[in-house]
Amino acid sequence: IRAKVDEGRFQPVGATWVExxxxxxxxxxxxxxxxxxxxxxxxxxxxxxxxFVLPDTFGYAAQxxxxxxxxxCKYFKTQKLSWSEINKFPHTTFNxxxxxxxxxxxxxxxxxxxxxxxxxxxxxxxxxxxxNLEVTSQSLLLFGNGDGxxxxxxxxxxxxxxxxxxAESQHCGGGDMPVVRMGESxxxxxxxxxxxxxxxxxxxxxxxxxxxxx
Numbered sequence: 001i002r003a004k005v006d007e008g009r010f011q012p013v014g015a016t017w018v019e020x021x022x023x024x025x026x027x028x029x030x031x032x033x034x035x036x037x038x039x040x041x042x043x044x045x046x047x048x049x050x051x052f053v054l055p056d057t058f059g060y061a062a063q064x065x066x067x068x069x070x071x072x073c074k075y076f077k078t079q080k081l082s083w084s085e086i087n088k089f090p091h092t093t094f095n096x097x098x099x100x101x102x103x104x105x106x107x108x109x110x111x112x113x114x115x116x117x118x119x120x121x122x123x124x125x126x127x128x129x130x131x132n133l134e135v136t137s138q139s140l141l142l143f144g145n146g147d148g149x150x151x152x153x154x155x156x157x158x159x160x161x162x163x164x165x166x167a168e169s170q171h172c173g174g175g176d177m178p179v180v181r182m183g184e185s186x187x188x189x190x191x192x193x194x195x196x197x198x199x200x201x202x203x204x205x206x207x208x209x210x211x212x213x214x
Contacts, residue, residue: 005045011185012041015049015073023059030061034071051075051186052104055114055142062208065098075190076104077140079114092131092139093193095205105190105200110139115146118159120177127178135202138192141180 004010016037022030034052041049052064052073057080068076076096081089089108096106110129116122118141126139143160144152160180167177197203 002045005047011187012045012047013049013051013053013186015041015052015068015071016054019054019056021059022054022057022061022064025061027061027063027067030063030067031071034067034073038071048072051077051190053077053186055079060208062099065096065104065208066100066102068104069098069102074105075187076106077108077186078106079108079112079142082108082112090131091204091206092129093136093197093203094132095200095203097205097207099208103200103205105193105203106206107140107190107193109142111141114142116141116143118143118156118163120159120163123160123163123178123180124176132203136193136196138189138196139178140186140189 001010005012014037016033017040018033018037020030020033025033038048041047050073052068052071052075054076055078057078060078060081064076068074091108092110093105093107096104098104109126110131111122111125112129113122122143123141126141127133130139141160143156144150160182163177164180164182167179193203194200
C-alpha cells in the first residue's frame with residue numbers, strides 16, 4: 001500500500017482514527033480521534049490528511065469545524081445528514097462555520113449515497129440533486145459496494161466509462177448527462193470547488209451555533 005501511495009495510485013484519506021460518533025464523546029475524545037488518526041497517516045504515509053471524512057455518522061458536534069481545522073483539515077466529506085426524512089438540509093456544498101468561527105468546506109454528494117453503482121440515474125442525480133449549482137458545477141460520485149465490502153467492480157467502471165463517452169459525444173453535447181471525470185481524489189475535488197467559488201467565498205455559510213444559514 002505504501003508503494004502505491006508513493007506512486008499516487010492509492011489515496012489515503014479520512015483524518016481520524018475510526019469513523020466515530022460525535023454526539024456522545026467529549027471534546028477531548030474527539031481531539032484524540034484526530035490526534036491518533038493524523039499521527040497514523042503521517043507515520044505510515046508521510047502525509048496529514050487535509051480532508052475529514054465521516055460519511056456514516058448520526059450526528060455532528062458543533063465543535064467539529066474547530067477541532068478539524070486545528071488537526072490540519074480544511075475539507076469535510078459527509079453524507080448521513082441528507083438522509084433525514086424530517087429535516088431536509090438545504091445545501092450540497094457549503095462552508096460549515098463552527099462555534100469559534102472556524103470554517104470547513106463541506107460536501108454531501110447529491111447522488112445521496114456512498115454505495116453508488118455507476119448507474120445513469122445516479123450520475124444524473126449528481127446534477128439534478130445538486131442544491132448549489134448556482135455557484136459550483138462539481139459534485140462527487142462515491143461508487144462501489146460499501147457496507148458489505150468489495151469496493152468498485154469492473155462493471156461499475158465500464159458503466160462510468162460509457163456515461164462519460166455519452167456526455168462528451170457531439171450528439172449529446174453533455175446537456176442531459178454530467179461529464180464523469182475519473183482518476184482523481186477527494187482532495188482535488190475540493191480544490192476544484194475552491195477555485196470555482198473564489199476560495200469558498202461564493203458558497204453559503206452554515207452556522208451551527210445559531211442554526212441559520214447566510
